[in-house]
Amino acid sequence: MNQPNCDSAPLKQTIKQELGQVIVSLQHSLAAMDAVEDCLLGDLNTIKEQFATIEIQAATFYLNCYLSPFTEKYPELSVCVQNMSKRRHGGLIVFEREDAIDHLIKPGIPIGAELTHTLLESIFYPGNPLHDGAVLVKSNRIVSAANVLPLSNINTGDKKLGTRHRAAIGLSELSDALIMVISEETGRISFAFNGSLHPISHGI
Structure with missing residues (x-):
């Protein structure tokens, strides 16, 4: 329940790391498209789930940033x-x-x-x-x-x-x-x- 610093917070660092993992996954999928036998649907579904998780984490972080200047509660x-x-x-x-x-x-x-x-x-x-x-x-x-x-x-x-x-x-x-x-x-x-x-x- 501690209010994170909006400029530097562990959660913000976690979000950055997970976005990096998504980029790696996307690069892997791009490379896999050259292989005819590879199906990307599973990879794309995993990337979609990763994005959904990151969105929730980012929204949680910014919620506090948006509220903290206006309430102490x-x-x-x-x-x-x-x-x-x-x-x-x-x-x-x-x-x-x-x-x-x-x-x-x-x-x-x-x-x-x-x-x-x-x-x-x-x-x-x-x-x-x-x-x-x-x-x-x-x-x-x-x-x-x-x-x-x-x-x-x-x-x-x-x-x-x-x-x-x-x-x-x-x-x-x-x-x-x-x-x-x-x-x-x-x-x-x-x-x-x-x-x-x-x-x-x-x-x-």
Whole structure:
């Protein structure tokens, strides 16, 4: 849960090493194309899996970089999303950064309390009247819950992209906010930033 240095971190070094391994794999595949008897499908599938792993690691690293200047509650957030992921409790958490976003969302219920993982988890507990909307966080405080975000019209071709994910992407298209999503169907954790959705590891 320690915040990595965005300029120099073990995870960043690991990502660089694994990208190097992908380059080696690609060079091997290029060389193998000269051999008629070699089938590249297995190699390509392995490279695809390597890229997916690297994407998750990179997103986990940059998530912290994007959030650390705007909140000191990263450790609380980490505990919260890991617990929610394990229990498959859906959630939508908005972190306001430099852009004001009050005019972009339909306001919910004021909370006005310090961000803790127990409070966040209780808000998103199934059956809680506030669990369906988004929580708005400014700095180290939960401002409100049950907020409604603008939905994106993005067409990803992924039928599993639900309302929470479309809402996260929608707000990120209109502001520099960072929006975290926990899927209640799969337990997967992701975040939306600058109009794109990025999967992250459970151990953020």
